[in-house]
Amino acid sequence: MKKSLKVLALVMSVMMILTVAGCAGKSENKGNQSGTSEKFSVGIIQYMDHVALDDARNGFIDALKDNGYVDGENVTIDYQNAQGDQSNLSTISDRFVSNKVDLVLAIATPAAQSIAGKTTEIPILATAVTDFVVAKLAESNEAPGGNVSGTTDMNPIKEQIDLLVKLVPDVKTVGVLYTSSEDNSILQAKIAKEAIGALGLKYVEVTVTNSNDVQQATQSIVEQCDAIYIPTDNTFASAMPVVHGITSQSKTPVICGESGMVKNGGLATLGINYYNLGYQTGLMAIKILKGEAEPATMPIESQKDFDFLINGDVAEEIGITIPEDLQQYVVSSNN
Numbered sequence: 008m009k010k011s012l013k014v015l016a017l018v019m020s021v022m023m024i025l026t027v028a029g030c031a032g033k034s035e036n037k038g039n040q041s042g043t044s045e046k047f048s049v050g051i052i053q054y055m056d057h058v059a060l061d062d063a064r065n066g067f068i069d070a071l072k073d074n075g076y077v078d079g080e081n082v083t084i085d086y087q088n089a090q091g092d093q094s095n096l097s098t099i100s101d102r103f104v105s106n107k108v109d110l111v112l113a114i115a116t117p118a119a120q121s122i123a124g125k126t127t128e129i130p131i132l133a134t135a136v137t138d139f140v141v142a143k144l145a146e147s148n149e150a151p152g153g154n155v156s157g158t159t160d161m162n163p164i165k166e167q168i169d170l171l172v173k174l175v176p177d178v179k180t181v182g183v184l185y186t187s188s189e190d191n192s193i194l195q196a197k198i199a200k201e202a203i204g205a206l207g208l209k210y211v212e213v214t215v216t217n218s219n220d221v222q223q224a225t226q227s228i229v230e231q232c233d234a235i236y237i238p239t240d241n242t243f244a245s246a247m248p249v250v251h252g253i254t255s256q257s258k259t260p261v262i263c264g265e266s267g268m269v270k271n272g273g274l275a276t277l278g279i280n281y282y283n284l285g286y287q288t289g290l291m292a293i294k295i296l297k298g299e300a301e302p303a304t305m306p307i308e309s310q311k312d313f314d315f316l317i318n319g320d321v322a323e324e325i326g327i328t329i330p331e332d333l334q335q336y337v338v339s340s341n342n
Contacts, residue, residue, distance in 0.1 A: 045081065046081055046082070046083070047076070047081065047082050047083070047109045047110070047296050048082070048083045048085065048106065048107075048108040048109050048110075049071075049082055049083070049084050049085070049108060049109065049110050049111070049112065049292070050084075050085045050087070050099075050102075050103035050106070050108040050110070050111045050112070051064060051067070051084060051085065051086040051087065051111070051112045051114065052087055052089065052096065052099050052100065052103065052111060052112070052113050052114065052118045052121070052122055053086070053087070053088045053089065053114040053115070053118060054089055054091060054096070054114060054115035054116075054117050054118040054241055055088070055089065055090055055091035055115070055241055055245055056088060056090070056245065057241065057244040057245040057267060058244070058266075058267025058268075058270065058271070058281075059135065059160075059239065059244055059265045059266075059267045059268075059279075059281040060114050060115055060135055060241070060244075060281070062267065062280075062281035062282040062285060063114050063134050063135050063281045063282070063284055063285035063288070064086070064112075064114055064285060065282060065285065066281065066282040066283060066284065066285025066286035066287075066288070066289065067112055067134070067285040067286065067288050067289040067292070068084065068285075068289070069285075069286060069289070070285070070286040070287075070288070070289025070290050070292070070293070071084075071289050071292065071293065074289075074290075074293050076293065076296065085102075085103070085106070085108065087099040087102070089117075089118065089121075091217075091218070091241070091242075091245070093117070093121075096117060096118060096121035096122075097121060097125075099121075099122075100121045100122040100124070100125040100126075101125060103122065103125075103126075103129070104122075104125050104126045104129065107129070108129060109129075109130075109296065110129070110130045110131075110132065110292055110295055110296060111129055111130070111131045111132070112131075112132050112133075112134070112288065112292065113131055113132070113133040113134075113136075113157075114133075114134055114135050114285075115135045115136070115241055116133075116135075116136045116137065116142050116144075116189065116190055116191050117189070117241075118133070119131065119133035119136055119142065119144055119155065119157070120142060120143070120144065123144055123153075123154070123155050126154070127153065127154050128154065129154065130154055130295050130301065130302050131154055131155045131156075131157075131302065132155075132156060132157040132158075132288050132291055132292055132295070132302070133155060133156075133157035133158075133288075134157050134158045134160070134284055134285055134288040135160050135239075135281065135284070136157060136158075136159060136160065136191065137159060137160055137161050137190070137191035137194055137195060137239065138159065138161065138190070138191065138194050139151065139155070139156075139157070139159065139307050141190055141194055142190050142191070145307060148306060148307040149306050149307075150303070150304060150306070151302055151303055151304075151305065151306075151307065152303055153302065153303060154302050154303065155302055156291065156302035156303075156305040156306070156307060157288055157291070157307060157308070158284050158285075158287050158288045158291070158307070158308045158309065158310075159307055159308070159309045160191075160239055160265075160279045160281070160284060160310075161195075161309060162195065162238070162239060162264050162265070162277075162278050162279060162313070163277060163278075163313055164195055164198045164199050164202060164238070165198070165202045166277050166313075167199075167236070167262055167264070167276065167277050167278070168181075168199060168202040168203055168206065168236065168262075169202075170262060170275060170276075170277050170315075171234055171236060171260070171262040171275075172206060172208075173330060173333075174260060174262070174274065174275060174317075174327055174329070174330075174333075175233060175234045175260050175327070177233070178208065178233040178234045179208060179209060179233055180208065180209040180210065180211060180231065180232045180233050181203050181208055181209070181210045181211075181232055181233070181234055181235070181236055182210070182211050182212070182213065182228040182229070182231060182232030182234070182235040182236070182259075183196050183199055183200060183203075183210055183211070183212040183213075183235075183236050183237075184212075184213055184214075184215075184224060184225065184228055184235055184236070184237045184240075184243060184250075185212075185214055185215075185237065185238055185240050185243070186214065186215050186216070186217075186240050186241070186242040186243065187214035187215070187216060188216055188217075189240060189241060189242065191238070191239065191240070192238050192239075192240040195238030195239065195240075195264065196212065196238060199236050199238065200212070203236075210232075211228065211231045211232055213227050213228045215242060215243075217242060218242050218245065218246050221242065221243065221246040221249050221250065222249050222253070225249065225250050225253045225254065226253055229253060229254060229257040229259045230257075232259070233259075234259060234260045234261070234262065235254065235259055235260070235261045235262070236261075236262050237250070237261060237262070237263050237264060237268065237273070238264040239264035239265050239278070239279070240264065243268070244265070244267060244268050244271075247263075247268050247271035247272045247273060248271055248272055250272060250273075251271065251272025251273070251321070252272075254272070254325070255272070255321070255324050255325060258325040258326060259325070260274045260275075260325060260327055261273045261274050262274060262275055262276065263275070263276045263278070264276065264278055264279075265278040265279050265281065266278060266279075266280070266281075266314060266316040267281070269316045269317070269318050269321075270316075270318065270338075272318070272321060273318060273321065274317065274318055274321050274322060274325070274327065275315070275316065275317040275318065275336075276314075276315070276316050277313050277314070277315050278313055278314060278316075279310055279313065279314075280310070280312075280313075280314050283310065284310055287308055287310070288308075291305060291308065315333065315336035316336055316338060317329060317333060317336045317337045317338070318337075318338065318339075319337040319338060319339055320339055322337070
């Protein structure tokens with residue numbers, strides 16, 4: 008009887024050991040799946056085509072790739088461009104929600120507002136958004152509170168106006184051009200007008216509602232001012248060749264919110280590097296995909312360094328002399 012009990016105890020001990028080992032094996036396998044070997048889906052919704060937004064997208068994708076999240080391997084990236092159309096934004100947003108993507112990158116304020124209005128569950132990172140609070144995307148920059156965080160493209164607007172005055176020292180009236188339906192543009196225009204007034208200068212403003220108004224608005228404002236300021240405005244960014252066609256004839260200098268606008272016919276900027284901004288957003292995305300952070304508690308991030316850029320071809324075209332200390336920032340339109 009004692010011998011039988013010993014055999015039974017031995018059998019039970021072996022079974023317990025095997026059970027524990029089996030559980031440990033399952034736990035280990037699950038742990039392995041939580042790394043970059045796990046497959047993620049990322050939706051990218053971009054408001055429209057222009058250099059700044061394209062650069063932000065490329066920076067984001069490169070940040071993922073540089074950190075082991077490669078499209079077609081362990082990440083599936085679904086890139087969709089709304090071409091500046093609100094109904095397209097809605098359709099794309101519905102697509103991402105229906106597909107239950109793991110994360111959405113929204114490029115520009117209208118894109119972020121669209122997808123944020125469709126889901127409170129999917130993590131959303133936005134970039135090329137000037138003010139998340141004003142756009143009703145976050146409760147505060149320090150603690151967004153919902154499912155949206157990201158990077159702001161708020162520019163050093165006062166310093167941009169100072170640059171305008173340095174390049175056009177005889178300026179008396181500055182024209183402010185922007186889109187009245189873009190929250191980011193309204194905010195930047197307000198700050199710009201305050202900065203212009205603080206320097207004792209006058210300003211005139213002309214707004215547009217869409218790209219069809221750009222030509223007429225530009226023709227109107229060049230007759231009323233000595234120089235023009237355009238913020239990081241999506242409509243004007245995509246229509247800079249139209250603006251340039253008019254300002255080159257009137258010899259009117261245009262200070263822009265970002266470098267892509269300068270390359271397409273503006274005179275100069277001190278602004279955001281959108282590739283770097285997108286890359287910075289990509290690093291935030293990695294933390295979310297790894298389960299290390301959530302948008303609700305991820306502070307809105309910003310850039311600390313800004314880039315000078317001066318279009319040498321435009322300066323020559325309109326007769327602007329570039330000061331010696333800014334010569335290092337002069338480039339050709341083709342660069």
